[in-house]
Amino acid sequence: MSKITTVIDIGSNSMRMVVLEKSSRFAFSLINETKSRVKISEGCYENGGNLQEIPMQRAYQSLKSFLNISNALKSRKVLCVATSALRDAPNSKVFLNRVKNDLGLNIKVINGEKESYFGGVATSNLLHDSNFVTLDIGGGSTEFCFVKDKKIIKSISLDIGTVRLKELYFNKNNLEGAKKYILDNLKKVFEQNIEIPTKVVGIGGSIRTLSKMIMDKNIYPLDAIHGFTYDFKKEKKLFENILNADTNDELQALGVKKDRFDTIKEGTFIFKTILDELNIKSVVTSGVGVREGVYLTDLLRNQNHRFPNNFNISVKSLLDRFELNEKQSAYFGNNAKKIFDSLKSLHNLDDKFKELLVVASKLHSIGSSLNFYKKNDNAFEFILNGLNYDFLHTSRVIVAHTIKFSKKSLPKQSDLDEYKELLPNLETMQWLSFMIALNIAINTDFSCPKVEYILDDFILRLELPNSSFLINSHIEKLELPKDLSIEIL
Known part of the structure; x- marks a missing residue:
């Protein structure tokens, strides 16, 4: 494996990149993290799932900048994956071919189960907890990965996402329809006959935003999102306040940052609905996800994607x-x-x-x-x-x-x-x-x-x-x- 590796994750809402430097056989450190809210799926769910030209252009320009950073840091390996927006889009090849021809970058479009698996690899290796279900809310889909004794036992992906629900239900003020849509999709989780843990590991921007708001509200002493844990029932009132907010000013008064105004209500609605339905008691916030999972799957390819015992x-x-x-x-x-x-x-x-x-x-x-x-x-x-x-x-x-x-x-x-x-x-x-x-x-x-x-x-x-x-x-x-x-x- 290259000493310096770049991993890019093209999501429906945000495009993220991490650059990681290997220091010994299994050890590494983060040397760069960059995010761009390109919203590549904007407008697609109202247009038969097809990617629109302006969002594609934003994503293309951001990829050029990401590769500039990667080259400047002397990264010798670039792993790029794309999730819900590109796997759902009938015209995704237009974007994929342009990026390959112009930038020399091969984007691997992964299915929902693989996306879920990468989240499970990242959290089972980089969090202290052993038994949980991951919940990764994106713009177009939500992934569940069941982990028992730090081993992945099932990966599931559902077509539930903040951008998807915003365009299909929230813009039409149809919250009852949105809830029914989520609950209908959740039947797939219950059909697996898997024991559902009472602990969720939350992945994704909406979940991290909620955790940061809870930390600020409670004057939490440590400024660290990764590993932050809270009791869902004790914090449910904040979720309800966000959903009841009528204006951006009200959201801002609750502690929501401006760049989250457009999707925080949808993300909170999805998260709360799922936590209630699964009877979740505690939430652990993850600062890692698909990107780290892609990296670790490569790094630990001869170790069953697990660090050795007693390795920190x-x-x-x-x-x-x-x-x-x-x-x-x-x-x-x-x-x-x-x-x-x-x-x-x-x-x-x-x-x-x-x-x-x-x-x-x-x-x-x-x-x-x-x-x-x-x-x-x-x-x-x-x-x-x-x-x-x-x-x-x-x-x-x-x-x-x-x-x-x-x-x-x-x-x-x-x-x-x-x-x-x-x-x-x-x-x-x-x-x-x-x-x-x-x-x-x-x-x-x-x-x-x-x-x-x-x-x-x-x-x-x-x-x-x-x-x-x-x-x-x-x-x-x-x-x-x-x-x-x-x-x-």
């Missing part, structure tokens, strides 16, 4: 790009486990915190790569945004705070207040802070010493292979959790 793309990508020394990172990770296990009878923390302590210990030196001075603060801000794949929001925030307070003093409650909604209690964070600080202090001279940890009541005895004034002095300065004391042997 975010951690590996950050280590590939920013770790100072691979041997040191490995040592800090292994030593973190030993420290956590030796103190288990005192802190009584769940093993999930051990995993987060290991991640924090491996990544703490990232701040030094950015700027040695204020390295903990630099790492904190970077981690909040850098651990974007396969991490719960709570996990991301815990790792960032653990690194931020990997110093001699333990955090106070006031240090945690901004993100308290996503953090465990103060005592837990103080234990994590102490354990990472001890881990770093023990390897102050980068000698990777083999240490034995012996807990005797409330005394942690450290057996170091060699005496080191530098290491001893750093350990002696550490603020300890209550009742704990340390002896260096």
Whole structure:
């Protein structure tokens, strides 16, 4: 696979591009993301499904710009797929041939099941959840992908989309007809005799817009859409307010951005109708979809489109790009486990915190790569945004705070207040802070010493292979959790 790959997704409403750079066998990072709301399907559903000249011209010009960006970034591979608008259009070959002849770009028109599958590949690999159904609302169609234990078991596509419903029903103020149309199409989902999860992973611009509005309304502390989760019933009132809004001013007052005025009511109507009918309880927002699914299907073509077990793309990508020394990172990770296990009878923390302590210990030196001075603060801000794949929001925030307070003093409650909604209690964070600080202090001279940890009541005895004034002095300065004391042997 090429080191730098471009993936373009031509949807009915928006055309999107991602440029991804591979850093090791399975790790990659996003280096560009571009979106253009070309609305290629505009007017087609009122004209027998045929693409109209002006929307095709917008799409053609945007593709030229996308390819300019791709070339400037030295991308050596371009994968371009098109979904509902082009697969439904009787005259799609006019556009496809023009793009191929003029721009040298081969567009692959994929069917609905393949589109759904790509969404499933992206979410099952890049979200922490294991059991869910994806719901990808586009301009012309809506895709469902059922995932159980991170394995895709069924992909379904229905001809339900924001642009399609707008032209067929909303422009005629026929909401009852729109609802009946959605429910009639949904029968295909129930006919599959598949157990429907109570959790939906939402894909697409309308769903991300709704999530951002919910985050803003609730003053959510973390500015990250991917992985944001909410209780549908608690937020249903916002859906209803959007549907009852009569003017764009009312939509804007609710928090809808101007570029979403034209489809937000249709998208909300589709989403709410489906969530109600499927009896969905919680919604997880996905920042990834077809584009990432196309990329991962290529990247993991010899792995059944799955990352290896115990592989985390975010951690590996950050280590590939920013770790100072691979041997040191490995040592800090292994030593973190030993420290956590030796103190288990005192802190009584769940093993999930051990995993987060290991991640924090491996990544703490990232701040030094950015700027040695204020390295903990630099790492904190970077981690909040850098651990974007396969991490719960709570996990991301815990790792960032653990690194931020990997110093001699333990955090106070006031240090945690901004993100308290996503953090465990103060005592837990103080234990994590102490354990990472001890881990770093023990390897102050980068000698990777083999240490034995012996807990005797409330005394942690450290057996170091060699005496080191530098290491001893750093350990002696550490603020300890209550009742704990340390002896260096």
